[in-house]
Amino acid sequence: MPHFLNTRDADFEARFTALLGMKREDSPDVDAAVAGIIADVRARGDAAVIELTSKFDRLDLTPATLAFSEAEIEAEIAKVSAEERAALELAADRIRAYHLRQMPHDAMWRDMSGAMLGWRFTPVSAAGLYVPGGLASYPSSVLMNAIPAKVAGVQRLVIACPTPGGVVNPLVLLAARLAGVDTVYRIGGAQAIAALAYGTETIVPVDKITGPGNAFVAAAKRRVFGKVGIDMIAGPSEILVIADGDNNPDWIALDLLSQAEHDESAQSILITTDQGFADAVTRAVEKRLETLERRAIAGASWRDFGAVIVAKDLSEAAALSNRVAPEHLELCVADPDGLAEEITHAGAIFLGAYTPEAIGDYVGGPNHVLPTARSARFSSGLSVLDFVKRTTLAKMTPESLKAIGPSAETLAKSESLEAHGLSVRARLAALNEGDE
Amino acid sequence: MPHFLNTRDADFEARFTALLGMKREDSPDVDAAVAGIIADVRARGDAAVIELTSKFDRLDLTPATLAFSEAEIEAEIAKVSAEERAALELAADRIRAYHLRQMPHDAMWRDMSGAMLGWRFTPVSAAGLYVPGGLASYPSSVLMNAIPAKVAGVQRLVIACPTPGGVVNPLVLLAARLAGVDTVYRIGGAQAIAALAYGTETIVPVDKITGPGNAFVAAAKRRVFGKVGIDMIAGPSEILVIADGDNNPDWIALDLLSQAEHDESAQSILITTDQGFADAVTRAVEKRLETLERRAIAGASWRDFGAVIVAKDLSEAAALSNRVAPEHLELCVADPDGLAEEITHAGAIFLGAYTPEAIGDYVGGPNHVLPTARSARFSSGLSVLDFVKRTTLAKMTPESLKAIGPSAETLAKSESLEAHGLSVRARLAALNEGDE
Structure with missing residues (x-):
């Protein structure tokens, strides 16, 4: 059972604080191992990357096969169905249209002293996108990372994607193609991050590395930060739904589960003003959990970290949500635009009952790489701004x-x-x- | 003697690459010590901070004296001369005016499918600024960090500034007052960063930490990154001057020395198209070094890391500068605006011979917290954007x-x-x- 809280209860504050402080992820301390891997790649270049790929991914590469060839990419892409290709193209078009609006503007003006002041934006020259292999190899994430980079004007864009046992997701390669990625390396882990940051005989270093990854990738990104730019260290993700009683309980249940099915350490929270609706959603979640393909993962997440909170009114709900600073926030209320005005910390807001969070994951247009683990208090989702930098001007x-x-x-x-x-x-x- | 290079020389590429790769800073590996300090502050709060301050700063505090009182601040500020106060006020006004123009705009539009899309910016709720103690305690840096935060709308703004032996720079407190800082804690080092990130019984945690510091501060910022936002890990700074032969050698010499005097690991580079001018500047530097107050520091920086490069033409000079990606770039040429168009990587550009870099350090208006150590390839100077975050919207x-x-x-x-x-x-x- 998830956590049930009611703001009218005497122990609410203590329980809500505990919920906020809950440790949802055991990140293994891989820092020493990662430091060794980075030093090895810096010292021995390709040879180290190839050895580590053989060891961790059971894949024997040579300098010539570190990257997919055009022919290999074409052969993989040919496996993608027409329906999937059309969906990916629609997603790419909508993501591009949204991000084109983010391009910042240069400025130059004369101030009262007669001095000219201003700034100019220029793109990062080269960026590397990390794409996890295996189950978490999401083509949608390729679009979400690569398209803002291309919109920003990044000249050279490469991907590092491990292919354990040589298996690759054809949709990842198609997404890379649609987004204009230049090269896809079949390497992963800390060795891939080190190769992108410092370069090898074969791999030209990049200036910025983005994209999610496991504990090794996260530790490596933290270590190369400064030598190159990085996006953020992603943690387990979360959704918070604020809903009044006038909603379809099954829709809200599915929205909560669409977060929970990602990861056992994901968190799904419902805040509602209606006790009856809270109960109905809880029942709907249980019912959907009976048949959901990923019911083991989603069930564990919902049981351990899920929460159903009954609040006095929507303003109280918004204030609680601000303390959570959720990655994803759905406002399923009569006036979502009005309630959004009360939200101070959230990665992305989905307004109204016809905007399930899943729309934002794929085709809405805004980026789905968003600040997790309460970091929406101080950071933003990925955007074109992550791939440009500003030079100030004074004359x-x-x-x-x-x-x-x-x-x-x-x-x-x-x-x-x-x-x-x-x-x-x-x-x-x-x-x-x-x-x- | 600095490094003399000429792009016509056969060994130029090798020597220029060596110059770029030169390790200018030995950062001691204090990571283990810092991890211990952070754990101690998290476990014991005020008691740990007080003990560590006694140990490192020879200053005995109590929870009640962790922060300066209003009366203490008033007493210190009274020591500032009218001339210094007026200069600091002019600087604050100009920095505020520049940064007000950086406020990003919210957007919302209807796309072709009928969906409403957009984004909103909201300020970080609380920010902490680290201000080094002792010699490197710069009031100008207080303005450069605090004013963008206030312009962004940060509600609570605190400073951590160590006061070894109890000595504080009155100008730092005046700058804090002018910028609207709420509280100044007299603590420093990794213990201050830990207290700002995690809070203690007395110190309420913040969401974002900015400001320069020593190796302990840098390692602590790297470690708390994720729990809070940080600005950047600052390295030794640099200036690059591109000058044609039609310049006053003494002015350019002073600009090079104004970087060199910061730090023995600072780097000053002149690129000119005129061998005679190169020689004249070199002589002018030597002459100024005879009498400069900080000649020991500036001389060591110039000798070890300074460089004078003669290029064929200004476009070649710009291309070399882009490989350096300098923190500060002066364009002392007939058409600085035209040459600026060829610059792709630089933290700040100073256009024309009447814009010495020192203007930008104090009163120009743009921020002087800029990307160092070639990180202008992927990052920008401090700005209002560092104290806001963007929430995406979809309906x-x-x-x-x-x-x-x-x-x-x-x-x-x-x-x-x-x-x-x-x-x-x-x-x-x-x-x-x-x-x-």
Whole structure:
């Protein structure tokens, strides 16, 4: 059974705090192993990557077969059904259209002192996307990572995707093709992250690495952060549904389960103002769990981390949701737009009963790579902004330097940085001479 | 003597690559010590912070004196001269004006399927700024970190600044006051980062931590990343000046030295198209080094890491600069705006000979917290965007769900995520019934 809470109960605050603090994931401490793998790849390049791939993925590669060839990609893509291809194309088109709107704008203006100020955005030159192998090898994630990069103008875009035993998901390769990925390496784990960050004889290093992965991948990303940019360290994901009593319990049950089926450590929370509806959803979840393909995973997640909370009103529900800062938030209420105004922390909001979270996972348009584990308090989902950087611009005129230069000198002096002050003073002296 | 390179020399590429790869900083491996400190603060809260402050900063605090009182702040601020106060106020006003323009805009639109899509920005609720103690305690950095946070709408803004032996820089407290900082804690090191991230009995945790620090601070920020957001791991900084022959050698020498005087591991690079000018700047640097207050530091930086490169033309100079991806880039050429178009990687660009980098450190307006150690390839300077996060929005209509829902179902099936598909299917079934 999930956790049942009612904000009217005396122990609510204690139980809600416990729910928030619940440790949902045991990340094994693989940091020492990962440090060794990274050092090995830096020292021995391709040879290390090939050995580690043989060991972990039971796949023997050579420098020439580290990447899929065009012919291999074509052969795999040919296996994809027309229906799947059409769905992937629709998803790619909608994701591209959404992300095109995110392109930030350059700016340049003259301020009151006469100085020109502004900024310019430029794309990251090369990006690497990590795509997990096996069960969690999601073509939709390829689109969600690669399309923002291409929209941003990234010139070289590569994928690292382990293929344990040589098995690859053809849809992953099709998604890579649709998104404009240049190269797909069949490598994974910390060795793939190290190769992307530092390069090998065969693999040209990239400047930014994004994409989800297991504990080894996460630890490796944390370690190479600084040498390259990374997106975020993804944790177990969550959905929170705020629903009034005027909803179909089965729809809401399926939305909760669509999160729970991802992972035993996923979390699904319903907050409703209607006790009867809470009970109906609970029953609907139980019923769906009888037949769901992934009922073992979804059932464990729902039992251990699921929660049904009855709140006094929708504002209280929104305040509780803000404390959770959920990755996904559904607002299944009469006025979802109004309630959204009260939401301060959430990765993505799905407005109204006709917007199941699954739409956002595939074809809605917004990115499905979202801040997990309460990190929506301080971070955002993946976007075009992750693949560009901003250069600030400043251009003084002689007049503007005369106006503000002396203050810079004063502050440089106060910080004991003499050359800073002199670099301004020398110019001001020349300008003042010129005035005489 | 600095490194002298000429792009016409046969060994140029090898020497330039060596310059790029030069290790300028020995970061001691303090990770194990930092892990212990963080665990201690998490376990024992205030008591641990107080003990560690006594040990590292020779300062005995109580929970009541962890933060400066209003009276203490007033007393310290009273020591600041009128000239310094006026300079700090001018800097604060200009930084605020620049950063106000960075506020991102919310968006919402209806797409062709009838769905409403968009995003909203909300501020981080609470931020903590780390301000180093001692010599590197820069009031300008307080403004550069705190003002973007306040512009973003951060509600609670605190500073952690160690005060070894109880000594504080009054200008730091004035800068904090001018920027709207709520609380200044006199704690530092990994214990301060741990307290800000996890909280203690006295210190309420924050959601985002920014600001520079020593190796302990950097390692602690890396470790708490994920629990809270962090800005970046700062490395030794650098300036690159591209200058034609039509410049005052002494001005350029001072600009190079204003970076070198920061730190022995700072790097100053001149790229010029004029061998005679290169020699003149080298002589001017030597002459200034005879009398500069921080000549020991600046001299060591210039000798070990400084470089003077003669290039064939300005486009070649720009291409070399892009490989460096410098934190600061000065374009002292006849058409700096034109040359800036060729720059793809730089933290900040200073256009024209009347814009010494020091202007940007204090009063220009743009942020002086910039990507170091070649990370301008993938990251940007501090900005308002670091203190807001974006929530994506999606709202399907029945019609839009009918249009795109089937593709979501297809992709969910291909990823073996049955509940995802069913959550769409259940709604489509009801809608199709309604149509009959």
